[in-house]
Amino acid sequence: MKCSFTVYRFDPAVDKKGRYQEYTLEAERTDKILDCLNKIRWEQDPTLAYRFSCAHGICGSDAMVINGRIELACQKLVKDFKTGNNFVIEPLPLFSVIKDLIVDMNPFFAKHRHIRPYLITAGKALAEEFLQDAAQQAVIEPALRCILCASCTAACPINRANGEYLGPAALLRAFRYIFDSRDAATDSRLVQIDSPEGVWGCKSMRWCTDVCPKGIPVTKCLGQIKRLVKQRAQGPSREPRP
Ligand code: SF4
Ligand code: FES
Numbered sequence: 001m002k003c004s005f006t007v008y009r010f011d012p013a014v015d016k017k018g019r020y021q022e023y024t025l026e027a028e029r030t031d032k033i034l035d036c037l038n039k040i041r042w043e044q045d046p047t048l049a050y051r052f053s054c055a056h057g058i059c060g061s062d063a064m065v066i067n068g069r070i071e072l073a074c075q076k077l078v079k080d081f082k083t084g085n086n087f088v089i090e091p092l093p094l095f096s097v098i099k100d101l102i103v104d105m106n107p108f109f110a111k112h113r114h115i116r117p118y119l120i121t122a123g124k125a126l127a128e129e130f131l132q133d134a135a136q137q138a139v140i141e142p143a144l145r146c147i148l149c150a151s152c153t154a155a156c157p158i159n160r161a162n163g164e165y166l167g168p169a170a171l172l173r174a175f176r177y178i179f180d181s182r183d184a185a186t187d188s189r190l191v192q193i194d195s196p197e198g199v200w201g202c203k204s205m206r207w208c209t210d211v212c213p214k215g216i217p218v219t220k221c222l223g224q225i226k227r228l229v230k231q232r233a234q235g236p237s238r239e240p241r242p
Contacts, residue, residue: 003027003078003085005036007048010097018097020088021045029079033066033087037073037101050101057213060149064101065090070151070211092154107163108150111170115192119177122184136181143176143221145214152208152218158201165201166193168208168218174199175221178228190229199225 003025010018023040034052041048052062055074062073067083070092081087095103121130146169153159153167166174174193177183193199199222208218 001027001029001085003036003087005040006086006088007037007040007100008090008097009048009100011047011099027078027085029077031078032074033071033076033078033089034062034073036078036087037089048101049099058147060147063092063149063151063154063213065092070155072149072151072213075213092150094154094156094160095150105150108153108167108169109148111166112148112173115166115170115174115177116185116189117173117177119180119183120185121182130182132181139179139181140176142216143172143179145216146172146176147214149213151211151213155207155211157205157207158203162197162201164197166198168202168222171199171202171222171225172216172218175225178225187232190225190232193225194229199229202226 005023005025006020007023008018009015009021023044025036025039025044027036027039032055034055037048037050041050050062050064050073052074053059054061057072057075060072063070064073065071066073066076067081067088078085089101091097091101091103095105095108098104119130148169150169152172153169156165156168158165159167171193174189178186178189183189202219202222204219204223206219209216209220212218
């Protein structure tokens, strides 16, 4: 069927501001939106720029705004939209546009690095195994599904108002280590994010949870961090892990 794609374009080499370009193409109802962008690029306009890699919802590189909602282009099919055959494709909000649908993810990954996204084991010998049972693993399992697509952070209204706020993706990654039974840096991790730019920046507006393409209960995880911060403030003896 014939589909119309209105795509945001911006080339810093020639454009002073963004503009929209119309494309018409033949697509199947079962085509992914990413397939459609590929058709445009391969058959009509090789200058159209966007990111993708896996095409299967794993790498997190093709988050964009499709008909006003943040989605992964590889996870949405033409038939998933109630807007008929018309699609408007725009880059992720919050981040500055490098070209067309490609945004600058450096600020996003800087915040990710800031929360120390790795296991801290307090000098345990590297030759030893870091055992974890199924129940302990289940606590952090939702956060393990995160593909760092930045959809949640781009959607978060707090992030849009306060550029210093770490944002839901970085805080979810903090959750993943704070509640990891093998990590030895719980206290310093909690201290690091116990601020308005950290976990208290979250006002539980749930936009992050709503857009997450992996169905992660982001707001709930951040709530668990808040509870643990409060419990820690009341004394080290009150240190339950969920
Ligand atoms: Fe993407 Fe969800 Fe991870 Fe946020 S929590 S970066 S929306 S996968
Ligand atoms: Fe990898 Fe969509 S291309 S998540």
